[in-house]
Amino acid sequence: MKYSYIKPRKKSVISSELHLIFSFFTITLLMLFLTYSFLLFKDYRFAQNKKDIDQKMLELESSVQKMNAQITFIEKEVLLSERISTKNTVLKDSIANLFDLVPQRITLSQATLLKNGLILHGVTPNKDVYNFMLQAPLRSIFHRTYSSFYESDNGWLRFVSTNYIDEEELALESPSYEEKKEVGDED
Structure with a gap:
């Protein structure tokens, strides 16, 4: 016999509302766990990127220091080459001026250019x-001038003229020496 007109339903311990709540909690916990995992991964990647950037920065700093050292070296080389070029130009002009200084009646056979002097070998008709014509201009240029004469077969005189510039007097005459002295006195 039946006491009800509807068919009885099966009853479970977990109702559909409870089942829905557990599903939402599970999904929420899963989402929190995934978010936490994602943030851990991003933090790890950020730390790795920071280490890589720090390493690159150290490499760049060392390469910049190397480049600065190379630039300094190249600048010194340029200054040295300019100094050598200037000395060569001055030497060339000095040699040209020296040969312009020698009169036509005197013949030079050898000219030796020293760091602080000049040695001339040649032939002249006489001492006068x-x-x-030659010793007077040489004395105006050099501080010390010595000459010796030897008679040659044709009656002319062979000469050896040794001329020196004193380094101490040259340093005293130059304006850069006075400037250095004044700068040194200020210290």
Whole structure:
């Protein structure tokens, strides 16, 4: 016999509302766990990127220091080459001026250019021509001038003229020496 007109339903311990709540909690916990895992991964990647960037920065700093050292070296080389070029130009002009200084009646056979002097070997018709035409200009340039004469077969005189510039007097005459002295006195 039946006491009800509807068919009885099966009853479970977990109702559909409870089942829905557990599903939402599970999904929420899963989402929190996934979010936490994602943030851990991003934090790890950020730390790795930071280490890589720090390493690259150290490499760049060392390469910049190397480049600065190379630039300094190249600048020194440029200054040295300019100094050498200037000295060569001055030497070339000095040699040209030296040969312009020698009169036509005197013949040079050898000219030796020293760091602080000049040695000339040549032939002159007599001592007076040498003294008035060559020795006078040499004395105006050099601080010490010595000459010796030897008679040659044709009656002319061979000469050796040794001329020196004193380094101490040259340093005293130059304006840069006075400037250095003044700068040194200020210290």
